[in-house]
Amino acid sequence: MSWGMGLGMGVGSAHRQTWAELRRYPSALAGVALILLLVALALHTLATVPYDQAVASWRSGEARLPINARPLWSDWLSPGRAPRSQSLIATEIDSEAFPGGRRLTQRIALDYAYDDFPSELALFLKPRDSERAAFLRLTWRTPDGREINLGSRRLVGETRVALSQDRVLEQRLGRPAHLGLLAAADGEAVLSGRHTLTLEAVFFDPDAELASELLLYGRVHGLAGTDHQRRDLGLALRWGTPIALAFGLVAAVGTTLSTLVIAAVGVWYRGWVDALIQRLTEVNMILPLLPILVMVGTLYSTSIWLMLGVVVALGIFSAGIKTYRAMLLPIREAPYIEAARAYGASHLRIVMRYMLPRILPVLIPTFVTLIPTFVFLEASLAVLGLGDPVMPTWGKVLNDAQAQSALYNGYYYWVLAPAALLMLSGLGFAMLGFALDRVFNPRLRSL
Amino acid sequence: MPEALLEVEGLTLDYHTRGGVMRAVDDVGFAVGRGEALVVLGESGCGKSSLARALMRLLPRNAGGLGGRVRLAGRELHLLDDETFRREVQWQGLALVMQASMNALNPVVKVGEQVAEPLRVHLGWERRRALARAAEVFELVGLPGDFLRRYPFELSGGMRQRAVLAMALVAEPALVILDEPTSALDVLTQAGIMNALKRVKAELGTGFILITHDVATSSELADRVALMYAGQLVEVADAETFFSAPGHPYAQALMASVPKLRQRERPRAIPGEPPSLLDPPAGCRFAARCPHRFADCDRLPPSFAPAPRQEVRCWLYKEASR
Numbered sequence: 001m002s003w004g005m006g007l008g009m010g011v012g013s014a015h016r017q018t019w020a021e022l023r024r025y026p027s028a029l030a031g032v033a034l035i036l037l038l039v040a041l042a043l044h045t046l047a048t049v050p051y052d053q054a055v056a057s058w059r060s061g062e063a064r065l066p067i068n069a070r071p072l073w074s075d076w077l078s079p080g081r082a083p084r085s086q087s088l089i090a091t092e093i094d095s096e097a098f099p100g101g102r103r104l105t106q107r108i109a110l111d112y113a114y115d116d117f118p119s120e121l122a123l124f125l126k127p128r129d130s131e132r133a134a135f136l137r138l139t140w141r142t143p144d145g146r147e148i149n150l151g152s153r154r155l156v157g158e159t160r161v162a163l164s165q166d167r168v169l170e171q172r173l174g175r176p177a178h179l180g181l182l183a184a185a186d187g188e189a190v191l192s193g194r195h196t197l198t199l200e201a202v203f204f205d206p207d208a209e210l211a212s213e214l215l216l217y218g219r220v221h222g223l224a225g226t227d228h229q230r231r232d233l234g235l236a237l238r239w240g241t242p243i244a245l246a247f248g249l250v251a252a253v254g255t256t257l258s259t260l261v262i263a264a265v266g267v268w269y270r271g272w273v274d275a276l277i278q279r280l281t282e283v284n285m286i287l288p289l290l291p292i293l294v295m296v297g298t299l300y301s302t303s304i305w306l307m308l309g310v311v312v313a314l315g316i317f318s319a320g321i322k323t324y325r326a327m328l329l330p331i332r333e334a335p336y337i338e339a340a341r342a343y344g345a346s347h348l349r350i351v352m353r354y355m356l357p358r359i360l361p362v363l364i365p366t367f368v369t370l371i372p373t374f375v376f377l378e379a380s381l382a383v384l385g386l387g388d389p390v391m392p393t394w395g396k397v398l399n400d401a402q403a404q405s406a407l408y409n410g411y412y413y414w415v416l417a418p419a420a421l422l423m424l425s426g427l428g429f430a431m432l433g434f435a436l437d438r439v440f441n442p443r444l445r446s447l
Numbered sequence: 448m449p450e451a452l453l454e455v456e457g458l459t460l461d462y463h464t465r466g467g468v469m470r471a472v473d474d475v476g477f478a479v480g481r482g483e484a485l486v487v488l489g490e491s492g493c494g495k496s497s498l499a500r501a502l503m504r505l506l507p508r509n510a511g512g513l514g515g516r517v518r519l520a521g522r523e524l525h526l527l528d529d530e531t532f533r534r535e536v537q538w539q540g541l542a543l544v545m546q547a548s549m550n551a552l553n554p555v556v557k558v559g560e561q562v563a564e565p566l567r568v569h570l571g572w573e574r575r576r577a578l579a580r581a582a583e584v585f586e587l588v589g590l591p592g593d594f595l596r597r598y599p600f601e602l603s604g605g606m607r608q609r610a611v612l613a614m615a616l617v618a619e620p621a622l623v624i625l626d627e628p629t630s631a632l633d634v635l636t637q638a639g640i641m642n643a644l645k646r647v648k649a650e651l652g653t654g655f656i657l658i659t660h661d662v663a664t665s666s667e668l669a670d671r672v673a674l675m676y677a678g679q680l681v682e683v684a685d686a687e688t689f690f691s692a693p694g695h696p697y698a699q700a701l702m703a704s705v706p707k708l709r710q711r712e713r714p715r716a717i718p719g720e721p722p723s724l725l726d727p728p729a730g731c732r733f734a735a736r737c738p739h740r741f742a743d744c745d746r747l748p749p750s751f752a753p754a755p756r757q758e759v760r761c762w763l764y765k766e767a768s769r
Contacts, residue, residue, distance in 0.1 A: 270508075334550070334553075335545060335547055335550040335551040336550070336551050336552055336553040336554075336561075338505070338545060338551070339545060339551035339552075339611070339614075340553075340564075341505060342503055342505050342537065342538075342542075342543045342545065343537060343538040343542065343543075343564070343565040343568065343569070343614070343618075344533040344534065344537035344538055344565070344568060344569060345564070345568050346533075346568070349568065354553055357555055357556070358553075358555060
């Protein structure tokens with residue numbers, strides 16, 4: 001067997017040992033499972049929802065999504081079946097040409113079977129080959145035979161007729177259209193059965209066509225619901241995962257590595273180098289991180305990458321240097337370091353190959369538990385209104401929820417879902433980190 | 448003496464201490480031939496380890512001036528700057544096995560990797576080749592080749608000492624300095640190490656400077672002996688001459704203090720203590736403890752040669768030819 005192979009196997013067996021020891025802690029397994037779950041969610045999101053699409057849809061919302069819809073699963077918690085969004089396409093039933101124009105009659109049949117009213121009604125109209133303004137008359141017919149005139153409109157180009165926002169109609173019905181049209185004549189209950197909407201359009205172009213669609217906005221949508229701007233909360237929660245993980249990981253790696261290397265350099269070179277590093281650290285330790293980030297966010301930019309940069313920059317001379325220095329000082333005096341000096345290893349080699357590897361095992365648990373603190377930091381900034389202006393993140397969802405008084409208005413899912421994700425990521429890394437600490441830190445090992 | 452490999456003249460090393468400047472190595476001069484073993488004998492604190500450090504330029508932070516001339520195979524080492532010395536002399540010319548060197552192994556790196564490390568640092572060898580060479584040296588010092596893959600804690604003290612010795616030999620240095628290589632080992636292990644050293648000396652022709660306080664062990668390997676007292680060499684002589692007819696009163700007292708098998712008289716202790724190196728006496732440094740003290744001893748004696756290949760720093764030999 002060659003040496004390379006042998007040594008490679010040795011390393012592999014060391015990893016296996018760590019893993020075998022780690023498996024004795026169920027919390028570690030749960031932590032690993034949670035982290036894997038989050039990573040899988042992040043990867044799946046990256047693969048299925050392109051960044052540009054996510055950002056665009058988060059910026060402006062989607063016209064076809066309901067406002068403040070509950071998540072689908074909330075339907076199980078309440079009696080009755082909450083309405084889903086329903087899209088109905090009109091069928092043409094009559095067409096009649098006249099000199100210089102065309103009259104079209106279309107009908108939309110709606111078999112309404114839900115126990116609650118939809119959240120909104122809107123009509124999407126797409127006229128084609130129609131240069132001049134057309135006229136449109138809408139009539140609603142309920143299952144019990146009442147005919148309700150929805151009024152006439154001018155039709156120019158593609159139009160969204162927001163029936164629920166029609167003030168005149170609302171006054172006539174005594175309540176918004178999505179309630180008034182679907183309710184029984186006398187009262188509150190939903191009138192199930194076949195409702196029909198008739199559209200009579202008069203075009204002043206002989207070849208004009210009309211594509212019409214009635215959209216009943218549901219009261220539940222997707223796994224996470226929607227917010228006040230017709231945005232899918234699921235999108236933000238999904239895209240928030242890779243952002244949170246990347247932020248936490250990069251910040252943790254950046255601060256840990258830079259602190260470690262700086263501490264080692266100080267310990268090795270001593271003298272004024274060490275003194276300078278220690279004084280810088282002491283000054284930096286009393287600088288409050290969050291207010292500085294708030295200041296940068298307020299005065300300069302709230303871009304998440306800038307925030308990441310500031311976090312890492314302020315983390316370079318953080319308190320960790322003191323800890324690492326204390327761990328490295330006895331190692332510097334170890335005989336094998338002197339032996340390395342004796343056979344002429346360079347300073348860099350001694351620091352990198354002899355000193356740092358000694359404290360790496362102790363560092364791994366710290367590093368793992370450090371990741372969620374940065375995830376929380378990013379969320380805190382977003383909750384304070386300093387979230388990234390473009391990207392959807394968990395913190396921004398919480399910020400919106402707070403601004404819209406979500407809990408007061410009964411939109412509990414708006415707060416619960418991002419909070420649960422934050423908690424799970426914290427929990428996952430913490431459980432793994434604490435178990436790793438027991439494996440790597442001999443002082444915590446029970447006999 | 449065979450052709451000189453290492454020549455040292457007027458080597459001095461100062462330490463800055465709270466009490467002032469201390470000269471730990473004072474005007475030390477000697478030579479080591481190719482394939483020769485020089486034993487530097489002396490009691491604790493006499494400057495033996497400082498001598499090793501001065502030769503290796505492995506100085507602690509409080510070291511002050513390093514003076515004197517050192518020539519290795521004709522090359523004037525004292526003229527080299529630190530970087531050149533590190534790259535060209537350390538380990539390829541001069542290697543060091545440090546005191547308590549059993550602990551000189553990095554506990555988290557496999558022994559083989561560490562033994563191979565000097566080759567990779569100095570000669571830029573790739574790992575596989577360096578490890579193959581390390582395996583050869585392991586055989587030479589009497590360690591099984593598969594020990595390369597062990598961690599230091601899996602080795603006994605004697606095995607670790609052998610591994611450290613292998614590490615010193617791996618780059619085939621002309622001269623190896625061994626600082627108390629056997630001090631923490633039991634007698635059998637000591638013998639094993641000394642045998643390994645003898646074999647290396649015979650097979651590779653490496654020169655050795657063996658620094659020790661142990662007269663008995665040193666006699667096994669020594670070709671020549673240098674006796675150090677309070678920072679100075681007081682006697683440099685052939686091993687045979689030194690052990691049978693030591694010249695300096697300190698050397699005589701030292702030999703008398705070693706217990707011998709089948710010997711009637713009890714070993715005699717040397718009264719008194721060595722002088723403080725912070726404020727050494729102006730004359731002979733051993734004078735205060737010397738049974739032969741006389742007027743001349745108030746001046747520092749130069750070296751006299753009472754016998755061929757024996758140099759003694761004592762006024763008793765004033766009449767001997769220099």
